[in-house]
Amino acid sequence: MLERYASNVGNSAATLQGMSLADATLARNAWIEIDLAALEANLAAMRRAVGPTVELFAVVKANAYGHGAAPVSRTLEQAGVDRFAVAWLDEALALREAGITRPILVLEHTFPASAQAAVASNVDCTVHSRELALALSEAAVVAGRPANVHIKVDTGLHRFGLDAREAIDLARFCRALPGLNVDALWTHMANADEDDDTFSLDQLAQLQAVRDALPWVPHCHAANSATALRRPELRFDAIRTGLALYGLVPANTPDPALTPVLSLKARLARVHVVAAGQGVSYGHTWRAPRDTVVGLVPVGYADGWRRSLGNRGEVLVHGRRCPIVGRVCMDQLLVDLSALPSRPVEGDETVLLGEQGGQRITADEIATLTDTISWEVVAALLPRLPRIAHRAGWVSSVG
Ligand SMILES: *Cc1c(COP(=O)(O)O)cnc(C)c1O
Numbered sequence: 030m031l032e033r034y035a036s037n038v039g040n041s042a043a044t045l046q047g048m049s050l051a052d053a054t055l056a057r058n059a060w061i062e063i064d065l066a067a068l069e070a071n072l073a074a075m076r077r078a079v080g081p082t083v084e085l086f087a088v089v090k091a092n093a094y095g096h097g098a099a100p101v102s103r104t105l106e107q108a109g110v111d112r113f114a115v116a117w118l119d120e121a122l123a124l125r126e127a128g129i130t131r132p133i134l135v136l137e138h139t140f141p142a143s144a145q146a147a148v149a150s151n152v153d154c155t156v157h158s159r160e161l162a163l164a165l166s167e168a169a170v171v172a173g174r175p176a177n178v179h180i181k182v183d184t185g186l187h188r189f190g191l192d193a194r195e196a197i198d199l200a201r202f203c204r205a206l207p208g209l210n211v212d213a214l215w216t217h218m219a220n221a222d223e224d225d226d227t228f229s230l231d232q233l234a235q236l237q238a239v240r241d242a243l244p245w246v247p248h249c250h251a252a253n254s255a256t257a258l259r260r261p262e263l264r265f266d267a268i269r270t271g272l273a274l275y276g277l278v279p280a281n282t283p284d285p286a287l288t289p290v291l292s293l294k295a296r297l298a299r300v301h302v303v304a305a306g307q308g309v310s311y312g313h314t315w316r317a318p319r320d321t322v323v324g325l326v327p328v329g330y331a332d333g334w335r336r337s338l339g340n341r342g343e344v345l346v347h348g349r350r351c352p353i354v355g356r357v358c359m360d361q362l363l364v365d366l367s368a369l370p371s372r373p374v375e376g377d378e379t380v381l382l383g384e385q386g387g388q389r390i391t392a393d394e395i396a397t398l399t400d401t402i403s404w405e406v407v408a409a410l411l412p413r414l415p416r417i418a419h420r421a422g423w424v425s426s427v428g
Contacts, residue, residue, distance in 0.1 A: 042427040045417075045427050046426065046427075047423065048423075049423060050417065050419050050422045050424060051422070053417060053424045054294070054417065057296065057415070058295060058298060058327040059293070059294070059295035059326075059327050059328045059332065060294055060416075060417055061095075061097075061291060061292065061294075061410060061414045061416045062291070062292040062294060062383070062418075062419060063100060063101070063290055063291060063417065064288070064291075064292070065100070065104045065290075065418055065419065065420050066420050067276055067288040068104055068108075068274060068275070068290045069104065069105075071275070071276050071288060071290065072085070072087075072108050072110060074287055075257070075270055075273055078257070078285040079264055079268055083264050083265075083266060083268055084111040084248075084250075084266060084267035084268075085111050085112070085270060086110075086111065086113065086250065086270065087102070087110045087113050087274055088114045088115075088253075088269050088270060088274075089101055089102050089105075089113055089114070089120075089124070090114070090116040090136070091116070094271060094275050095333075095407040096275055096291055096416065097418065097428055098115075098127070099124075099127035100416070100418040100426045101418075102127065104418075105274070106129055112132040113133045114133070114136050115134075115135060115136065116135070116137045117137060117139075118143050118146065118147055120135075121150065122150050122152065125152070132151075132177070133151075133152050133153065134154075134179055135147070135152060135153065135154050135155055136155055136181075136189075137155065139161060140161075141160045141161045141163070141164035142164070144161065144164035144167070144168045145164075145171075147165065147168070147176070148165060148168035148172050151174075153176070153177040153178065153179060154178055155180070155181050155189070156178040156203060157199075158199075159202055162202060162203045165178060166203075166206035166208045168208075169207070175208050175209065175210045176208060176209055176210065177212040178203055178209055178210070178211055179211075179213045180196050180199060180200050180211065180213075181196070181214075182196045182236055182239050184232035186217050186219040190216065193235055193239050196239055197242045197243060200214070200243050204245070211243075213247070213248035213249060213250060213267070214236065214240060214243065214246050214248075214249050215249065215250045216235075216251050217253070218232060218252070218253065218255075218256050218263070221252075221253050221254075221255040221256045221279065222255035222280045222281050223280075223281065224281055226256070226260070226281070229256060229260055232251070233262065248265075248266055249266060249267070250268065251265060252264055252265075252269065252270075253268075253271065253272075254268075254270045254273035255272075255280075256268075257270055258283055259281070259282055273285075275407065276291075277289060277407070280402075289391065289392070291407055292382055292383025293334075293380070293381040293383065294381065295326050295327050295328045295379050296327070296375075296379065297325060297326065297346070297373055297376060297377045297379060298327045299325040300324050300325075300374055300375060301323060302322055303321050305317055305318065305320050305321075309323060309355040309363050310339070310354075310356045310357075310358060310363055312355075312356055313355070314339065314340060315340055315355040322365075322367050322369075323354065323366060324346060324351070324366045324379070325361055325362075326344055326361060326363070326381070327360065328362060328381055328414075329361050329362060330357055330358070330359055331411065331413065332360075332413055332414050333409040333414075334357060334362070334381065334410075335357065335399045335409075336356065336357045337357075337398075337399050337400070339355060339356040340355065340356075341353065341398050342398055343364075344379050344390075345379060345380040345383075345384075345385040345386070345388050346369060346377065347370075347371070347377070348385050348386020348387060349369055349386070350388060350390075351364040351366055351369070364379070382406075391403075392407055415427055416428050
């Protein structure tokens with residue numbers, strides 16, 4: 030047994046490739062599993078939902094919502110996704126480094142000083158100013174190949190973008206510059222997954238007016254996951270989907286049979302009895318009502334597991350829900366194991382997010398407990414947790 034424990038911590042990712050998940054995680058304290066088959070199935074489900082004529086941008090910003098941008102993007106590219114979208118240029122350049130060849134769109138602000146880097150890596154920018162347009166045009170002329178640009182219309186989110194009038198002017202300005210190709214107009218919905226998303230129709234009308242003024246721009250995209258699934262009239266010829274690819278369903282949105290891609294697991298680091306009346310963890314915010322078997326789970330707020338889950342959340346152990354007791358620490362938390370029929374031992378697998386023995390803890394459940402949304406639950410998981418990507422339990426990459 031000791032030999033097996035020694036066999037995988039510190040081993041290179043290459044050694045772990047092809048190993049079973051069970052073996053690859055045997056001596057790990059805590060890790061994330063990324064189910065690549067589920068990711069592919071979610072892509073297929075979104076394609077079915079929106080139809081074959083709508084292009085799909087995979088939104089892989091923020092390390093693919095905490096799932097690991099490189100393995101997720103490679104899998105999606107192989108599965109035939111049309112394009113990628115990220116928030117910032119650095120994220121796009123990292124995807125190119127990882128070998129991604131499909132078009133990549135930067136959704137948010139880019140400085141003119143970065144135009145050359147964008148053009149050199151064939152990354153499409155969202156253009157918001159004449160300065161950026163001029164810099165991209167110059168870089169494209171020097172590089173000898175056209176640069177695609179997208180223009181974002183601010184139709185009411187009042188975040189990044191341009192008012193309708195400014196967008197039309199900038200699109201015409203770009204059209205007249207050498208080396209620039211205005212590829213698409215786009216916008217982003219303010220109330221995509223709200224109970225009442227009728228404001229989306231106001232936004233649609235504004236976008237439509239800009240499109241009417243610029244009939245020569247070939248593409249248009251407006252829908253995120255929720256809007257793509259709720260409002261066919263806003264699909265245009267492309268959608269930008271993030272959350273749904275990761276198998277999470279936005280609020281107020283029909284579920285096209287998605288499967289969660291990410292699980293967070295850990296092995297018990299200690300199992301011991303806390304005597305009646307003793308307090309556990311900082312501040313002794315929980316005291317054992319009787320002699321209680323308590324387990325130590327090596328995940329904490331420095332992994333992105335919220336401190337506010339102290340005395341609130343649950344963890345699956347032996348396929349049952351066990352309550353978190355006391356405060357969540359930086360590196361670990363405690364669970365009350367006293368309801369289990371048999372006593373766990375050090376090394377037993379626990380599930381913080383995902384499925385075990387037919388029970389499931391969802392990102393939505395954690396989001397409700399921590400007063401946030403599922404996007405934040407997964408995107409907040411920090412790099413200290415290794416991402417083990419697998420297909421049907423066989424490791425494909427570790428990062
Ligand atoms: C993050 C983001 C998306 C993806 O949204 P989901 O709800 O995760 O599908 C789409 N468009 C823009 C502009 C975004 O910032």
